[in-house]
Amino acid sequence: MNITGSVISAPVQTNFNLNHMPSYYKRIVLASRPEGDIEPNTFRTELHPLSGLSVGDGEILVQVTWLSLDPAMRGYLRDARSYLPPVKIGETMRSQGLGVVIKAGNGSSVPVGQIVAGPFGEPILLRVTLLKLAGWTEYAVMKEKQVDKISVPKGAQDIDFLNTLGMPGLTAYFGIKEICDIKPGDKMIVSGAAGAVGSVACQLGKRAGAKVYAIAGSKEKCEWLERELGVDRAFNYKSTSFRKDLKEVGYIDVYFDNVGGDILDLILTRLNIGARIALCGAISQYNAAKPKGLQNYLTLIAMRAKIQGFIIFDYTAKFPAAIEEMAGALADGSLKSKFHVVEGIEQAPVALPWLFSGKNNGKLLVKVQTEPSAKL
Amino acid sequence: MNITGSVISAPVQTNFNLNHMPSYYKRIVLASRPEGDIEPNTFRTELHPLSGLSVGDGEILVQVTWLSLDPAMRGYLRDARSYLPPVKIGETMRSQGLGVVIKAGNGSSVPVGQIVAGPFGEPILLRVTLLKLAGWTEYAVMKEKQVDKISVPKGAQDIDFLNTLGMPGLTAYFGIKEICDIKPGDKMIVSGAAGAVGSVACQLGKRAGAKVYAIAGSKEKCEWLERELGVDRAFNYKSTSFRKDLKEVGYIDVYFDNVGGDILDLILTRLNIGARIALCGAISQYNAAKPKGLQNYLTLIAMRAKIQGFIIFDYTAKFPAAIEEMAGALADGSLKSKFHVVEGIEQAPVALPWLFSGKNNGKLLVKVQTEPSAKL
Numbered sequence: 095m096n097i098t099g100s101v102i103s104a105p106v107q108t109n110f111n112l113n114h115m116p117s118y119y120k121r122i123v124l125a126s127r128p129e130g131d132i133e134p135n136t137f138r139t140e141l142h143p144l145s146g147l148s149v150g151d152g153e154i155l156v157q158v159t160w161l162s163l164d165p166a167m168r169g170y171l172r173d174a175r176s177y178l179p180p181v182k183i184g185e186t187m188r189s190q191g192l193g194v195v196i197k198a199g200n201g202s203s204v205p206v207g208q209i210v211a212g213p214f215g216e217p218i219l220l221r222v223t224l225l226k227l228a229g230w231t232e233y234a235v236m237k238e239k240q241v242d243k244i245s246v247p248k249g250a251q252d253i254d255f256l257n258t259l260g261m262p263g264l265t266a267y268f269g270i271k272e273i274c275d276i277k278p279g280d281k282m283i284v285s286g287a288a289g290a291v292g293s294v295a296c297q298l299g300k301r302a303g304a305k306v307y308a309i310a311g312s313k314e315k316c317e318w319l320e321r322e323l324g325v326d327r328a329f330n331y332k333s334t335s336f337r338k339d340l341k342e343v344g345y346i347d348v349y350f351d352n353v354g355g356d357i358l359d360l361i362l363t364r365l366n367i368g369a370r371i372a373l374c375g376a377i378s379q380y381n382a383a384k385p386k387g388l389q390n391y392l393t394l395i396a397m398r399a400k401i402q403g404f405i406i407f408d409y410t411a412k413f414p415a416a417i418e419e420m421a422g423a424l425a426d427g428s429l430k431s432k433f434h435v436v437e438g439i440e441q442a443p444v445a446l447p448w449l450f451s452g453k454n455n456g457k458l459l460v461k462v463q464t465e466p467s468a469k470l
Numbered sequence: 471m472n473i474t475g476s477v478i479s480a481p482v483q484t485n486f487n488l489n490h491m492p493s494y495y496k497r498i499v500l501a502s503r504p505e506g507d508i509e510p511n512t513f514r515t516e517l518h519p520l521s522g523l524s525v526g527d528g529e530i531l532v533q534v535t536w537l538s539l540d541p542a543m544r545g546y547l548r549d550a551r552s553y554l555p556p557v558k559i560g561e562t563m564r565s566q567g568l569g570v571v572i573k574a575g576n577g578s579s580v581p582v583g584q585i586v587a588g589p590f591g592e593p594i595l596l597r598v599t600l601l602k603l604a605g606w607t608e609y610a611v612m613k614e615k616q617v618d619k620i621s622v623p624k625g626a627q628d629i630d631f632l633n634t635l636g637m638p639g640l641t642a643y644f645g646i647k648e649i650c651d652i653k654p655g656d657k658m659i660v661s662g663a664a665g666a667v668g669s670v671a672c673q674l675g676k677r678a679g680a681k682v683y684a685i686a687g688s689k690e691k692c693e694w695l696e697r698e699l700g701v702d703r704a705f706n707y708k709s710t711s712f713r714k715d716l717k718e719v720g721y722i723d724v725y726f727d728n729v730g731g732d733i734l735d736l737i738l739t740r741l742n743i744g745a746r747i748a749l750c751g752a753i754s755q756y757n758a759a760k761p762k763g764l765q766n767y768l769t770l771i772a773m774r775a776k777i778q779g780f781i782i783f784d785y786t787a788k789f790p791a792a793i794e795e796m797a798g799a800l801a802d803g804s805l806k807s808k809f810h811v812v813e814g815i816e817q818a819p820v821a822l823p824w825l826f827s828g829k830n831n832g833k834l835l836v837k838v839q840t841e842p843s844a845k846l
Binding site for chain 2: 169359374375376379384385386387388389390391392395396397398399400402404405408
């Protein structure tokens with residue numbers, strides 16, 4: 095199911111009957127740490143009795159409706175020091191998602207179906223809850239502070255909060271605004287440009303006045319980037335003439351890097367003086383047991399250039415303004431997006447590797463349940 | 471000849487006799503581009519008639535007294551895009567140096583023995599001329615704008631302008647001030663710490679309130695760094711326990727990198743959140759036909775850290791203030807330096823590789839001539 099623009103309305107239901115709840119729910123846990131690619135034995139699906147989810151004081155029971163699949167999740171599988179601790183073996187796989195509150199514990203300020211407090215937006219819209227790292231589960235008991243309420247602005251939809259108005263879009267936003275320092279006329283390259291982050295970075299680059307050159311992994315993605323998103327030129331890195339073609343861009347001022355590896359190393363040889371490289375991700379390297387080394391970093395000296403990593407957690411105070419700005423652009427159609435939806439939570443482990451092979455075509459989401467109280 | 475502190479007075483003479491000038495002078499040119507290490511056939515010494523150096527209108531004849539040997543010179547031998555064009559085959563090897571004006575052309579504003587105009591300092595001291603990239607030659611005809619006058623402050627000496635008050639010292643100064651953003655209590659590592667740049671970086675780091683950890687290549691250098699320069703601890707990277715020892719420092723906030731390669735890659739795994747890496751040089755890689763790759767750059771994302779290259783040419787407007795500050799510190803003894811001097815221009819190609827093997831012990835200089843008009 096490919097969803098483009100705002101044609102979808104997320105099927106979040108408020109009329110449900112607790113008597114129709116299933117006896118068991120699915121939860122997907124980390125079974126073993128992959129050395130390289132994610133494999134069938136990396137995750138394990140478990141059935142748990144719903145009766146085991148007791149809702150304590152100040153807690154809420156959330157039915158998960160959507161899960162987001164993001165490249166950063168590969169990092170959560172790695173037992174290494176990072177900005178979040180690794181997911182433990184046997185633990186529910188960490189993920190962002192949307193859900194609806196279906197039961198509220200004693201003393202909870204959150205009645206069933208109502209919004210919960212959180213850092214995102216204002217309490218305009220009820221019903222929808224953004225789960226912070228709730229994980230791959232159909233139901234979850236959470237503390238109120240673990241969830242953010244979201245308010246879906248006019249012209250947007252709830253799942254935009256897993257894309258343009260959520261982690262991917264905000265990542266692009268703060269990378270562009272805080273690291274890239276774009277001046278009108280700058281030449282900018284974006285890799286992973288057809289992805290959730292990259293496609294927003296391309297569009298924000300254009301809005302900032304840059305000439306934007308996109309790198310993606312198929313002819314179709316390149317056409318979408320040029321025709322729909324308006325990049326100046328898109329390059330297919332799987333093409334045999336890719337390196338030659340990219341040289342036609344000349345030297346560049348900004349590189350928004352989502353892929354790392356060989357392409358980063360290539361672009362290190364193509365920098366203008368004072369170039370900025372925003373190191374957002376390195377999707378080409380996440381499955382590598384030993385990442386491929388950068389050979390050409392010495393050009394950073396000659397070109398007085400920088401490579402800078404960033405994480406959106408550092409900019410939470412600026413989230414509301416960023417969301418408001420991008421929601422306005424979504425509403426007036428000047429900011430475009432595309433979704434690629436798979437159905438059923440059991441598809442999450444199947445679809446996650448697509449992010450690394452490039453099989454998905456749009457922001458990859460799992461539609462967990464079409465009915466809030468579907469029978470198992 | 472090892473010279474420590476201010477015990478040397480540079481033998482610049484003003485009383486010379488043009489009748490005692492030699493008939494020929496030596497010039498060392500690039501004979502072939504080394505693939506890896508500098509080799510005996512990399513340079514060629516040539517004899518040229520002094521009569522061939524005709525001094526035109528607005529030109530000056532300079533007798534070179536000192537040459538500076540710097541790691542950056544390895545880069546000038548490489549036929550690659552950089553901040554300066556490569557030295558051509560057959561061309562005089564580019565170098566910084568000091569000299570004295572011994573003849574002035576018609577219309578020149580520079581009488582014999584007098585200072586020439588330039589961006590450094592004020593015209594306080596006559597006689598000494600800093601040659602900008604004049605090269606490995608005993609004599610040179612230059613345009614006035616090719617040379618800087620220097621004024622040796624009280625408590626300093628002329629050769630400080632090839633070290634603490636010249637390119638190495640200014641490199642450390644602007645790397646520390648413009649890139650490292652040191653806050654009191656920061657943990658800072660300096661590699662190549664016993665070198666001309668590194669030793670100043672260590673001392674400026676201490677002055678900025680950092681805890682400074684130095685990396686150098688011998689027990690003697692480490693002792694000098696701890697005892698004379700006051701670093702908190704110095705590590706010998708040739709020690710078998712180096713990696714283990716360095717871990718005792720914990721995670722760090724600032725890395726002033728002069729060496730690149732393996733040590734940079736190691737320190738990429740030892741960063742605190744928001745760490746800054748000033749990429750000053752990569753002396754371990756300059757002789758490599760294919761530099762060793764950085765494996766661990768993905769930590770830049772998790773730690774929101776940056777690697778930034780810089781070149782002092784971008785800060786020329788701030789040179790006078792920087793020189794004044796460091797000259798004051800040299801004079802009051804709070805900034806220390808050490809020289810390693812070889813004698814005779816023909817030693818320049820012999821000594822240059824010492825920078826990469828670590829054989830030198832102090833800022834490496836070539837004393838070109840002890841007598842301004844030495845017979846060949």
